[in-house]
Amino acid sequence: MSNPNSATIEDVARLAEVSIATVSRAIHSPEKVAKSTRQKVNQAIAITGYTTNALARNLRLGRSNMILVIAPDIGDPNFSSILVGLENEARARGYGILIGHTQNDAQLGLEYLKFINSNQAAGLILFTGVLPYGHQDMVANLPPSVGVFEPVFNGGIPYVGVDDVAGARKAVDLLLSQGHRRIAFIGDARNRLASRRRRQGYSEGMDAAGVPESQRIILDGDGTVESGRLALEQLFMRDTLPTAMMCVNDLTAVGVITGLSARGYSVPADFSVTGFDDVPQAGFLSPPLTTIRQPRSAIGKKAMTLLFDLLANTEGAETEILLVPDLVVRESVGPPRPQ
Amino acid sequence: MSNPNSATIEDVARLAEVSIATVSRAIHSPEKVAKSTRQKVNQAIAITGYTTNALARNLRLGRSNMILVIAPDIGDPNFSSILVGLENEARARGYGILIGHTQNDAQLGLEYLKFINSNQAAGLILFTGVLPYGHQDMVANLPPSVGVFEPVFNGGIPYVGVDDVAGARKAVDLLLSQGHRRIAFIGDARNRLASRRRRQGYSEGMDAAGVPESQRIILDGDGTVESGRLALEQLFMRDTLPTAMMCVNDLTAVGVITGLSARGYSVPADFSVTGFDDVPQAGFLSPPLTTIRQPRSAIGKKAMTLLFDLLANTEGAETEILLVPDLVVRESVGPPRPQ
DNA sequence: ATTGGCGATGTAAAGGTTTACATTTGGGGA
DNA sequence: TCCCCAAATGTAAACCTTTACATCGCCAAT
Incomplete structure (x- = not known):
């Protein structure tokens, strides 16, 4: 027993000279017990230092x-x-958070799902786009769940993410407003959905500005710093260079900026660069990176709210909630160098 | 019930035509049951998809x-x-992690301690140097606990941290080896213990190198970027400038470097700067910061190991475990500019 | 003076385990 | 053949709650 001398409801009942049922009621539905008894009970609770055993309570209630x-x-x-x-x-709802770190290992994912099958969790928040395969029975009776960032591939689970199209649109619109027309988009083949959506935002912006297809350049990396550098090399093998690079994420942008400095170019004087995510180091790069900030805390809040909605009534769940991210203007964007 | 159709031990027992006691034994002490029955039970478990209800188990076992x-x-x-x-x-030990975020609010801290009093946690890891005041009874019967980073002020609780003296010594020794003699130390008045220890490392290094007290400069900030900048201003009001600034942490170093660039100085050509912590952005500063890396993952591992030692046998707990951090050499340190 | 009804309280079952203790079974030694 | 012992299994209590149902007392209405 983690707390060997902890009082039980019975101790309280004895001290207050009532039955344990009355104690339980005094705590959880005080309107059902007479004021005088309620006082006696509260006093007894204070004296004994009683706290209800959540294990027993949850067991009885069949939830967690x-x-x-x-x-x-x-x-x-x-x-x-x-x-x-x-x-x-x-916490605001009296719930605790249990964290599981899968390290992208399906076995570990399964291991964590056991917390669910053992009734230790009432709901599930998934940061991973795929549910562990293998134990279909486990997956079959999942509690209310919501995905974060990406839709869950094989779950039919509602999710909360960021509106990539709108975010990318903000980035491309900034570049366009500075006078850029020849803008390259560097995508991420490994993060398909987000990359596709961000590219869509890029295309929509270019369409709206009337930039012909011939002036657009689209490359794919894999979202890493290194792949940004590689993409830059590819760009430099072309006849005509873009005046701005819009990157699918900040890491790619870091690679691009590093590559440009290595070639002796200056950002934003020679080329403008944008990222997406606003990673912690984005503001410390030289130049500080103009990017799209993920509304992280808001996403978390929204995801949990949605989960509790699901917990309350299974029906009527929205299936996709997209939050619009903000543009963070720093110093990596400027007007294109006049030809 | 989070998992409405989940099988209980009784279902398994019925299917395997044994008593529930036998099922329980087949699972947790298989050597006590005949091989043939064990097989029947395992088969029944496979068919029903049974997983033991951890709530019930922990309740019965009186632990979590x-x-x-x-x-x-x-x-x-x-x-x-x-x-x-x-x-x-x-996880390696079959335990889950419950996280509590106090936001430095004692009330929230207390709220989380309730998980303990309600038997939902078997042990406690504290990142905060102070236990919430007020409910002495709660604090009184705490389960096995260990602090991380700082000793817990009012708990007499063992802790795992970093050897600040040794770490600081590595930084100052690097500076000394580059030829610096006039080295300033910028401390953090808000993080007393760590600051004092790092300063001690500084002093020991200076002593060992035979640098006279007169060449040492010690200032105190509060560990923020802004305070680094402020400390720099103070330095520039002096008659003689140091050739290197050893900062109590990376944030202070960021402030110092920013201030130096603002004044038109170059790091490390004009002044060398070191940090402590190796925050994520340290490698992205210009110049990339030479600093001392906190062995974070190792600290976590060690703290948890210690906690399980405590859980196993209350006696014989070491009271302080300090891990020696490594020097990360980047580009913010060079030889002093010849006079 | 009865009776009906209602508010307050108590009794006991149920939730799913583990395990001390009791019982059964089977085999080996006499 | 009988008895004893050990191994295997079963029975039931305990862990701590919550809550349906039963009971009790009391007041108001008849």
């Missing part, structure tokens, strides 16, 4: 006051900011 | 399979890397 959060990498700063939003919302 | 982790800021990247270490170690 925990939400399981499964993420591939809990060390990722993106993750931790979202965690804050999740946590606040859960 | 959760560790509560309380931190002032779970969004802090420092925190999340430690979390990884904690998590790995806990």
